[in-house]
Amino acid sequence: MTAGQILADKEVKGFVARKLDSGAVTFGYRYRDKTTGKQRWLGLGLHGNITAEQARDFAKKAAGEVADRKDPQGELEEARAEAKRETLAAVNTVNAVLDAFEKDHVEGLRSGDQVKAAFENHVRPRIGEKSIYDLKRSDITTLLNEVKAESGPVMADRVLAHVRKAFNWQMVQDDEFKSPIVRGMAKTKPKERARKRILADDEIRDVWAALDQIEQPACYPRFVKSLLVAMTRRNESARMHTDELERDLWTIPGARYKNKLDHVIPITPAMRALIGEKPAGCKKNSWFVFSTTTSGGQLDGAKPFSGFSKAKKELDRIIAEIRKKEGRAPMKQWQLHDLRRTGRSLMSRAKVDADHAERCMGHVIGGVRETYDRYEYLDEKRVAFEALAAMVDMILKPPAGAGGK
Template identity: 65%
Template structure:
């Protein structure tokens, strides 16, 4: 029926009935089967015979007069040649697409990877930092579905030019892991990373550096001068005397020590097997007392992790001392070189190769490695004691018998 749409007239409508406003052409009110009253505006798209109905709202959430105002506004838009419903649908579609695109950008995927996976890793902060500095600024805004190999290659080119090939490969490894993780979640996504994108070869990166006797002495002397972090001198010396890797020693916990044996659990050892280290007297003396993390700057609550800053300070002290002594600058060295040096010192002390390899925690290959489960604890104890004795001799050598690593025996 036709009449004036107002509160009284619409509330008299029965389910299925409607009223067309006699003043604003196309303005309608209808009572639905549910009992609700819906306001709408019907119009013809300019230049066509197509009619469209656009909702104005539900009675109760808006009044009849408010609905009339909305209808007049839509009527004005139609008079100007616009298509209110079509434009609204297009706007909603565009917003949906933008939201979808935003959710599938590289940056969004990295966010999910960090939250669900990498944040649980000890290296999580390093991964996040590499994403922030090298990945997000270059490809973070791109849709993962539009990402091409060329985008990844150009990113790696820029990283290599600015930070070196090694850094480019580290970032590549992190991004590859994130993309592989996302491929498990999204069957539509295929990672653009392929073999051959790395900038270095593992063999080229393999280090062979071992520390000479005078370098060991210089490191020990410089450590005596370090006051912050307080745990660092003992930590570095422990690396050499136990031939452990950086994080293996940094994460040492009081619960892993049983008398004079330190057992690194399989959960945090590289070969995924428990590794028992009989501690020499010198190594045992380095470990601080405590019931939690032994090397810590937070009273044992967290394991020591400030490697870069502490190493830089140690290198500064070494450089200063060598310059004052008229010695050349010490060639670049890393904490992992201590592990390689310890293995060399064991050989120098006459420790059998098998025993030295077991002391390092290396897996013995072949049949012997499969069936020989003897712990070799006493053999390893002699090996670590011999290492400690050799280091002590290097630090305080006989005046007429200073021998450097690599010298003929």
Template identity: 75%
Template sequence: MPAKKHRKELTATMITRLKAPAAGRLWVADSVVPGFGVRVTEKGAKTFVLRTRYPGETSASRREIGKVGETELADAREKARGWLKLIGEGKDPANVEAEQRRSQVAKDAMTVNAVLDAFEKDHVEGLRSGDQVKAAFKNHVRPRIGEKSIYDLKRSDIAAMLNEIKADSGPVMADRVLAHVRKAFNWQMVQDDEFKSPIVRGMSKTKPKERARKRTLADDEIRDVWTALDQMEQPTCYPRYVKSLLLAMTRRNESARMHTDELESDLWIIPGSRYKNKQDHVIPITSALRELIGDKPAGCKGNSWFVFSTTTAGGQLDGAKPFSGFSKAKKELDAIISKIRKAEGRAPMKQWQLHDLRRTGRSLMSRAKVDADHAERCMGHVIGGVRETYDRYEYLDEKRKAFEALASMLDMILNPAGRQRRTDAR
């Protein structure tokens, strides 16, 4: 038996009271939206439907908009209006909604991780700072917002991430991560009409003057760092690596990627391809630095290896890859320093970074009365007025004496009692 027809303005109360005849179905058309209505089955099931002629059909038919109880009347009526508009444009609502679902699936798949993967492949790989950018993403961004769709990201998500990074690793690291993520999102916006970066001005955690660091470690802080390093068991290369940053006055990755192919007799030649000023930088290897370089790893099968490495083969270090676990190891180092100071009743050590060791080495050279120009050359800085053709072997003797003076000054700091005994003996 065909459904019994009625036409009136539907209300929620009316729909609740609707009942189908004992031997048929009930169809109540809405007087507000043409073709829209409620259908009630013999068993009492109620659905919102739209009866009209859909594109490609020769006669009118009814399609379900939603079940009563699951869809509100106002929402169903609004959806019916939207369908009628699409039909008026010659579009089938079913096809449009299917395309919208496919688009949403694609959007959901476009996560922050997916964008970072593409950005790293297209823009980061091959950069001198590429490893640092990838490490920032891996350690700070991916664990926090990596699984989120970029289209669902809000400013509050970025702000929360930066606040956590600031608490864990300091405000400078938070701003460094912010800069990397901003570049990745700007890169995405160039090729994605629908994506708008949630990063806005005012998200930085430091001011420009604060980012220009001048931190150097005091003598007691140097002793604390060395004491803590001697207590670290893992990673095994980390104590030697950190000490090299001061004794060679290198940047983080310059020491981390030290390879025996760069060692030439008593010289360490950092190629311009991985040095900031794009010129080869030569560091005379003092006895103190030679001790940090160490011997060939037991698991290394060839004649060359990364000096600071944690990779193994057959349970033995093989030097196949450079050290990269900076964040985790630094946290462990800071924890040991904190424990040492607490046990001795001293105040916590002021926040510091590995790069501060390079600046500290330069300060120690000044204390050792090293000529300022030679000290700058030891840092790889180009002195104004040098000849146009760069001579990487220039001032080797002066640089060697400067690095030896640095090692001696460090030894005096680490062994103040021994220094006093030698002075008294004289």
């Protein structure tokens, strides 16, 4: 036989031997699929791995299947495809995809910790072990409904946004995967997501009272209080490092601030008390102010605090107990970020100049003033933060006979 030559068997129609360019001889069975009418080829094996008689027996069996209107090659392809799907399913669980997405896309982002927390607290426990190829729209809907019931509709939509990005990232590199997320799954409308919640005076007192009862993590009460007295965002305070402190100023670097600009906060006595002293187990000259990591059984400040969800649930539980014991209605759902908005509102109550209050929040005063006014307003900001601290102190210790909101 010469390369490319085909020899047909006289006993079994369609059974052939073909010589390849490499010199090897392969056996095969040619037939026409009775359903589609297409010519098909079923490989039976190489000469040497299989004898001509063995190949002929396989061809006879295939001929019988074709006579019964079956497609042996199609069934083989489907079996291989199913085996591939099973292999992919075993490897590509939701957890595996989230791990890869976090490593490739999330790490290093300013909001990276929030994305990881959303996955860890809401997604992985519910669908983490599922294969992404088995996910259905109903799985996502159930997930979002449970998050909504547990943490509110806004959190449900944040989880949806993070999962959508992860699944879109997976689709770019995976021909087999199609995201089950579709339009209409969101639990709120854009206007509804713009929060206006601030804490009333009695709610501030409840939060502070509950914080006094929390034993672990030890840094959590100081951390939560800093969100109000410094009007910071969650991660801005959580990642506070002593390298950012210089005398009576705290500079949050632009690399981890929302507007990408350095934000300088004068350290008032109230804030100084929350910063505290050097952790007993810290062997370095700098540390994370709010930390739970230990060395030799003592706090060492090596890593920033990150257990937000668990600690917040415990805080809410204690607040609920306080209000129930006093015969008051449950506290309306609230978030840590509401403290920042509350602080800004308290500055207005304290008659702080609106522009100075906005600068205390790190907001840029736009227009021509943004371009030409390079004065840092540190003295004005210090006065504003001290006014805020005084207002908080008055709320926590109202004058005799004064009514609280």
